[in-house]
Every structure is written in C-alpha cells, then in structure tokens.
Amino acid sequence: MSQFVINLLFVGGSFALYIGIAIWARAGSTSDFYVAGGGVHPITNGAAIGADWMSAASFISMAGLIAAGGYANSTFLMGWTGGYVLLAMLLAPYLRKFGKFTVPEFIGDRFYSRNARFVAVACLIVASVTYVIGQMAGAGVAFSRFLEVDSTMGLIIAAIVIFIYAVLGGMKGITYTQVAQYCVLIIAYTIPAVFISLQLTGNPLPPLGLFSTHVESGIPLLEKLDQVITELGFRDYTADVDNKLNMVLFTLSLMIGTAGLPHVIIRFFTVPKVADARWSAGWALVFIALLYLTAPAVASMARLNLMTTIYPDGVDGQAIEYDQRPQWIQEWEVTGLIQYEDKNNDGRIQFYNEGNAEFAEAAAARGWEGNEFTYNNDILVLANPEIANLPGWVIGLIAAGGLAAALSTAAGLLLAISSAVSHDLIKGGIKPDISEKGELLAARISMAVAIVLATYLGANPPGFAAQVVALAFGIAAASLFPALMMGIFFKRINNVGAISGMLAGLGATLVYIFIFLGWFFIPGTNNLANTPDNWLLGISPLSFGAVGAIINFAVAFAVSHATEEPPIEIQELVESVRYPRGAGKSYDH
Amino acid sequence: MSGHDYDAVNYWKANLRLIFGSLIVWALVSYGFAILLRPMLAGIPIGGTDLGFWFAQQGSILTFIALIFHYAWRMNRLDEKFDVHEE
Numbered sequence A: 001m002s003q004f005v006i007n008l009l010f011v012g013g014s015f016a017l018y019i020g021i022a023i024w025a026r027a028g029s030t031s032d033f034y035v036a037g038g039g040v041h042p043i044t045n046g047a048a049i050g051a052d053w054m055s056a057a058s059f060i061s062m063a064g065l066i067a068a069g070g071y072a073n074s075t076f077l078m079g080w081t082g083g084y085v086l087l088a089m090l091l092a093p094y095l096r097k098f099g100k101f102t103v104p105e106f107i108g109d110r111f112y113s114r115n116a117r118f119v120a121v122a123c124l125i126v127a128s129v130t131y132v133i134g135q136m137a138g139a140g141v142a143f144s145r146f147l148e149v150d151s152t153m154g155l156i157i158a159a160i161v162i163f164i165y166a167v168l169g170g171m172k173g174i175t176y177t178q179v180a181q182y183c184v185l186i187i188a189y190t191i192p193a194v195f196i197s198l199q200l201t202g203n204p205l206p207p208l209g210l211f212s213t214h215v216e217s218g219i220p221l222l223e224k225l226d227q228v229i230t231e232l233g234f235r236d237y238t239a240d241v242d243n244k245l246n247m248v249l250f251t252l253s254l255m256i257g258t259a260g261l262p263h264v265i266i267r268f269f270t271v272p273k274v275a276d277a278r279w280s281a282g283w284a285l286v287f288i289a290l291l292y293l294t295a296p297a298v299a300s301m302a303r304l305n306l307m308t309t310i311y312p313d314g315v316d317g318q319a320i321e322y323d324q325r326p327q328w329i330q331e332w333e334v335t336g337l338i339q340y341e342d343k344n345n346d347g348r349i350q351f352y353n354e355g356n357a358e359f360a361e362a363a364a365a366r367g368w369e370g371n372e373f374t375y376n377n378d379i380l381v382l383a384n385p386e387i388a389n390l391p392g393w394v395i396g397l398i399a400a401g402g403l404a405a406a407l408s409t410a411a412g413l414l415l416a417i418s419s420a421v422s423h424d425l426i427k428g429g430i431k432p433d434i435s436e437k438g439e440l441l442a443a444r445i446s447m448a449v450a451i452v453l454a455t456y457l458g459a460n461p462p463g464f465a466a467q468v469v470a471l472a473f474g475i476a477a478a479s480l481f482p483a484l485m486m487g488i489f490f491k492r493i494n495n496v497g498a499i500s501g502m503l504a505g506l507g508a509t510l511v512y513i514f515i516f517l518g519w520f521f522i523p524g525t526n527n528l529a530n531t532p533d534n535w536l537l538g539i540s541p542l543s544f545g546a547v548g549a550i551i552n553f554a555v556a557f558a559v560s561h562a563t564e565e566p567p568i569e570i571q572e573l574v575e576s577v578r579y580p581r582g583a584g585k586s587y588d589h
Numbered sequence B: 001m002s003g004h005d006y007d008a009v010n011y012w013k014a015n016l017r018l019i020f021g022s023l024i025v026w027a028l029v030s031y032g033f034a035i036l037l038r039p040m041l042a043g044i045p046i047g048g049t050d051l052g053f054w055f056a057q058q059g060s061i062l063t064f065i066a067l068i069f070h071y072a073w074r075m076n077r078l079d080e081k082f083d084v085h086e087e
Helices: A003-024 A030-038 A042-053 A056-098 A103-110 A114-146 A151-201 A221-230 A244-260 A262-270 A274-310 A327-335 A357-365 A379-387 A392-430 A436-459 A465-489 A495-517 A541-562 A568-578 B005-036 B051-081
Strands: A338-340 A373-375
Touching: A003 A151, A003 A392, A030 A151, A030 A262, A030 A392, A030 A436, A042 A151, A042 A262, A042 A274, A042 A392, A056 A103, A056 A114, A056 A244, A056 A262, A056 A274, A056 A379, A056 A392, A056 A465, A056 A568, A056 B005, A056 B051, A103 A114, A103 A262, A103 A392, A103 A465, A103 A568, A114 A151, A114 A262, A114 A327, A114 A392, A114 A436, A114 A465, A114 A495, A151 A262, A151 A274, A151 A379, A151 A392, A151 A436, A221 A274, A244 A262, A244 A465, A244 A541, A244 B005, A262 A274, A262 A392, A262 A465, A274 A379, A274 B051, A327 A338, A327 A379, A379 A392, A392 A436, A465 A495, A465 A541, A465 A568, A495 A541, A568 B005, B005 B051
Parallel strands: none
Antiparallel strands: A338 A373
C-alpha cells in the first residue's frame, strides 16, 4: 500500500468518525447549541478542552520552537499550561455559577452596560478571528503535504467537515467531536515520540527519556545535544537567558492570555455544577500535559536526530552528500519548507550557525562558505516519524492528528464567534425580542459566515500570520482577563472603570505592537525596528500583553474609586457568583 | 445568604486564602525556580542539565496539575462545610 493510500485511510476514517458523531449529537435548542445542554461530564469536558485548546500551534509548531530555542522557549510550555491554574481559581467556577451563555454577556451584566458588552464582543471577535486564520492555514499545510491535494482544495474539504458538525451540532456536536479529536491527536503525537525515545535512550516514556542517558554515546541526552550543536556554532540548548524580565513577562502574557481566551472559557459553561467546573480544569490540564510533557522530549530528540542525519560520521566528520539525502528531505524540499544551496560546491549539506562570529574561523578552516541548509520549524513534528525511519502507518497517524488539532480548535473558535454575534449582538442588541428558533437560526447562519470568512483568510493568509497569534494573546490578556477577574473579585469596580480599563489596556498593547510590527501590520509602517535594542526595558511586543493587563487593572481601579460605586443589585450579583449554591443549568434570560 | 452572612464572609475569606497560597506556589515554580532563581539551582544536576531547566520543561506543569486538583478538592469540602454546595 502506498503512503498516499495509508494517509487517505487515516484522514478519511477520522473525518467519517467526526461526521458520524455530529449526526448523533444534533442541537435542538439554543442551550444545546451554546452550552451542549449543560450536561457534560467534567472528564469529558476536560478532554474536549484539551482538543479545543491544543491547536495547530501546539501540535505542529511548539516542539519545533523549543527545538530551535532550547531552554529559552520553555516559555511556551509554562505559559500555555499555567493559565489553567488561573482559570480554575479565578474565573471558571464563578462564570459557571453566573450561568449564562457567553463571555461578553457576563461583562455586560456585571458592569451594567451594553457598551461594555460590545467592547467585549469586539475583543472576542478580533482575538478569535486572528486565531482561526492560523488553524485554517495549518490544516492547509497538512493537507497539501499528506494528501497531495492543493492546499486551497484541502482547506475547502476541512471547511465542509467543520461546517457539517459545527453548524448541525453547535456546542453539543463540537464537544463530542472534540473528545474524539483529542484521542486522535494524543495518540498521533505520543506514538512516534515513544519509538524515538526508545531508539535514543531505551526509555519508552519520552518525558523520562529527555533526562536519560543517550544509548549510543553513554552520556546524558541533553549533554550530548549541547555538545553536538555547540560544535557547529549553535547556542547551547540548555543555556540560561540574559533578558529575564522579558522571559517572565512573555510567560505571564501567555498565561493570562490563555485564561482570557473566550473559546476556552465557554467550555466551562457546559458542565452541570460549579464543582465540576473546578474538576474539569484539572482534567483539562492532565490531558494537555500528556502532550506538553512529550513536546520537549520530541524537540530535543528530533533536533539530535536531524544533526545525526546530516552528520552521519559525527559533527567532526563530513556532512552528508546531497545526492545521498534521505527521502523525507526530498519530499519537504518540494513544499519549500526545507531549502538547500550548495555554497561551496562540494555536493555536501553543511548545516551550521553562520551568524556566530566566533565560529566563522573554524568554519572557514573546514572549507565551508556559509550555511547551506534551512528548514521551517513547523516541519519538525510532521517529519519526525520520517526522520526516525518509522513505519508508514505512523506517518498517516501524524497527518490525521495534525488535522484533528487544527479542526477542533477552529470549531471552538467559530462557536465563540457565532455565539457572540447571535447572542450578544443580535439578541442582546439589535433584536432583543427574537424567538429561540430565530436565535438558533441566527447562530447557525453566523457560524456559516464565520467558516467562509476563515476559509478565505486561511487560503489567502495576510502576510502577518505569525504576528496575529501574538495579537490574539495580547488582546485576551490586556482586555478580557482583567475585566473578568475584577468583575468577580472586586465589587467596587463600576461600569466606567471597567470600560476605561479595557480600552486603556487594549490600546496600550495595540500601540506597542504596532510601533514595532507596523500599524495594522502593514509592512513598512512601523516606527521602530523590531530589535531588542529598541524595546522599552527590553520588553518584546509579544510580551507586552502582561503590561497591558497591569495598565487595565490600574486604570480600572483609579477610575472606579473616583466615581460612584456600582448599584446595590450589581453588588448582590457579585456576591451570588461567589457561592456555588443555586447554579442550576446554564440558562437563558 | 441572608442569615448566614458571617459564614458567607468566612467562606469567601477561606477561598481567598487558598487561592493566595496556590498562586504563591504557582509563581514560585514557574517565575521562580524555572526563570529567576535558575542560577541559584544550577548546582543541582538532573539528567545532563540542572533543576531550573527541569522546572521549566516539566516540573512547573506537574505542579500546576497538583495545584488545581488540590484546590478543587479543598474547595468542594469548603462548599459543604459552609453549606453553600449545590444539591
């Protein structure tokens, strides 16, 4: 059986499963559509949150980023998991007790202001749309590499599948497909990792393998990796970071951004009780950790494997001849994600850090005239089974897993967008007397529109795809998280305070990002070059969400204390979300 | 909450204490051990590197899981103790 047929079987089989679940779990009411009827078991919800949260960025990109950055990029591991501690203790149980359908609805009710609700809707839509573009683009890459279809065609297939289960089933359909997608993606991620960990360290558990002895050399794996890459002029994998302030703020931005992302928060509205919301945050992190503890092992092992592929006789020996390169390098060259240029015309692939001035002399002595090999970080996980010579079915599994990660997150984001439009804008604004049937139809239509828009943007990604993800976290961190947290923990925060806080936090974050990355990301319109020398106190634009959040808190406190305290019924509302009794199912008003 | 105001205040204070304690641990393992205090832990070797690296890539995640389950367990008991749990 050819690799193409195997991939087709895995991807086609998983898609058939998702559609089958969608037909089984159709949504009959707005409660089904927005919160899956409010009857999801906390462990089921934990797995669904895992798939909802782990996107193409977690599945495809993260290990590649860690492989490239080593210790410095541990920020992604801590940032994207630490947010769940904040969710479990500061937001999820109270928002579940509040018992409504959407995040802007809480902000609107708590700050007794339709304007606050609309500001929250705007933040939600910008954050979710930017995020969904990345998912669709990721699905396109997986399709074009594994199914040999044009990536636009692949995107349209993905869009149709999402359309069927998200529009039909709403949150109910999405919940159960996400559980299936979690199973597919975690199996796909861990199986190749187990094989590779066995090959390199003899330990079948990758997280333990990471700190075990490298079988071939007899020294610890990480020490071996440090040795190999520093001999090629690369930075020490485990080296400490100089700019600790930036590392702290980047991690903090990812954590509070994670806690403030609406598509994750609304998943907590689907469980029956407040206590279940707490448990499901714990289960969610267990399911997420299975991948996040495997990722750093995959990162270091894949990087070491890549080096031994290119330098089969060790880094002191000759690099591999281009004509002898393995099959997977040839296949990824076709996609443009691996590039080779024979600068010294010796027919071999010299791969080293040409940017390291101290290493230049050693390179010249070996007759090297520049680095000849570049690869895109994103291929590392997808090519991992091929790099380690694993059987064909593992490659098919990776294809299905990458697509599961992208589709499950896309569906969650699309639901957050459509419920904000139909429930917050239409029912909460334009047409409050809409019938339940009418609202359900509006939710389905806005979902369909959002899918078409996301597919279009995924096929024609704006040139700033990498930056916009930072924007999504920046917005969630600087606007939504502080507003939600203050709404629960600080009774004194009033409508004016909350709105000025959100606008100040959001404004400061956007301005700081635009100064370095261009106004509205239009290339060439940035005021300062995006280099560490120009950053304020060495804080990168990606790390500024945490500063934006601090500004939001400060402004909201100052303004609230200078103006009237919230009306008594609002203070009672805050009291009521703090005590679990009487939550009942998520209800409509 | 009428008639139980004293209990309600104590319940909320107990919750805040628990959150505060949990967040100190949360910050200590991630921002502390894994980032700012890493040079101080450099002398403790673990699998070819040092303890700070382990906290950055594994230890903090494991601690986060323990924190959430501990919090959920303690809060669910507090809910019953102060009689604010759901039936």
